Amino acid sequence: MSNPVYLALDLPQLDAAKALAARVKGHVGGFKLGLEFFCAHGHHGVHEIAALGLPIFLDLKLHDIPNTVAGAMQAIHMLQPAIVTVHAAGGRAMMEDAKAAAGQATRVVAVTLLTSLDERDLQRTGIAGSAHDQVMRLAELAETAGLDGIVCSGQEVAAVHRQWKDGFLVVPGLRLADNHVADQKRVVTPRKARDDGASVLVVGRPISRAADPLAAARAVEATL
């Protein structure tokens, strides 16, 4: 079975991102390039990391009117990312149009409720109810819109997996027991997320900010 870990390359310097990616590439399954990376390095940066030979997860979290999101999807088409994110809160039509504009080889997945948010944060956005219910509702909407899957925390992935058997489920907010949690609020271990049905495990700082990133990538791999 291939390694489900995608390393989040949330680094401002392209050279540093490339060096880190090259160092750990034997112990991860792919690289996730997010807003920090894409805003700084654009298509050129994606090509540079893709040259290492592992699949690219382009985490742009698109959230706008359907026409604008479809246009953005077309603009990244030639990068042939394995995975792209949109926000489920953008609604059904936006997700449908995003999927229609994506290349055949690209999985489009919808972010449900960010792992940095908890129930109190959710209420402050005007949404009553539990984080769990919000994730389940948006997962159902994403499935109805024809997306390939969703992004959720490890606290909900088992329930989503039961509801959406062949959904492609991406789980960030992962920490080995002894790691500092930083800004993440809904956190589990990589092993638990994997056992509960995650297809992809997103790991960033526990590897990228480790004193020895290669040892940290190996340590994550060893738990799976």
Ligand SMILES: O=C(O)c1cc(=O)[nH]c(=O)n1[C@@H]1O[C@H](COP(=O)(O)O)[C@@H](O)[C@H]1O
């Ligand atoms: O879409 C994502 O990847 C994502 C969704 C989410 O709800 N939470 C979340 O942390 N992420 C991303 O996953 C990565 C987590 O990084 P670390 O907390 O450093 O492991 C970051 O690149 C986030 O942008």
